[in-house]
Amino acid sequence: MSRIASPLDPTGVKDLQETDEFTERLRQEILEGGLPRGDRLPPEREMAQRFGISRARLRQALDRLEAEGTVFRRRGQGTFVQPPPATDAARLKSLSARVSLQEVMEVRFEIEPALAGLAAQRADTRAGEVLAQAAQATLEAADQQSYDLADDIFHYKIAEMAQNPLFLTVYEAIRTVRAQANWAEKRAQTYAPETTRLLAQQHQVLLAAILKGEAVAAKAAMKAHLTFVADALLQNLPD
Incomplete structure (x- = not known):
């Protein structure tokens, strides 16, 4: 269950702000060509280590970028900066x-x-x-x-x-x-x-x-x- 922030407990707001900031940072890295290996992004574990964040937060950012069309994700193949190749x-x-x-x-x-x-x-x-x-x-x-x-x-x-x-x-x-x-x-x-x-x-x-x-x-x-x-x-x- 997600945590809802209150005026006395701004943790939820802070988490949201940090996710927003990281999403923007990751977006810029991708758009400027700083991350892709060809058309494919590095594995999540490698990216999380590079940015010093949890894989959970990385996935949240990737979810957002996928929704806006910046990246494409396919189970078993990874994350791509353009549409991935056919599975076959x-x-x-x-x-x-x-x-x-x-x-x-x-x-x-x-x-x-x-x-x-x-x-x-x-x-x-x-x-x-x-x-x-x-x-x-x-x-x-x-x-x-x-x-x-x-x-x-x-x-x-x-x-x-x-x-x-x-x-x-x-x-x-x-x-x-x-x-x-x-x-x-x-x-x-x-x-x-x-x-x-x-x-x-x-x-x-x-x-x-x-x-x-x-x-x-x-x-x-x-x-x-x-x-x-x-x-x-x-x-x-x-x-």
Whole structure:
């Protein structure tokens, strides 16, 4: 049972303040790149020792950061600064070597508009705020790498907001295949800054439809966005 502070016993207030302060410190460490080992944070025990805090307080801070979309946690895999790989990533490795970019886009056209429509129907206020932050980050990205990270989070959050674990599993497979095929590097060589800017603006249109709860508009916005992505990639990249 949590302890409630009284005017004569401010312990609860002090604990809350200390958790707030540590959460902000941890947030800054993550955003500035001071913690990640690649995309994954160090184990909780190591982080607790580094910061000189209890693992319980560390978990409280991570709970908050997960809720706001700063980190992603998956049982058995750890804590990540961007969406984690699919649980069966190893099995998907051979598949990524066999499918073409066009084939992946065909699947995305079937799955992601449906996810956007469901997100519009089911998103709550907090999820919408996190999605808005990710969309804004794509607008403010200083370089292609920053855009790719924000774009990854934006699309993953839409898949989460659909609140359908089977759909999310399918989306994670698509995302993992894309990552293993290393198309992000090829995209960086292909996209002009103007292309990235237009994609970020399309995110705003998609975001608006989702936040308004307009499922049909969200589906249409996602389809238009993917069409632009496909045209930009397939015209310049071999299969």
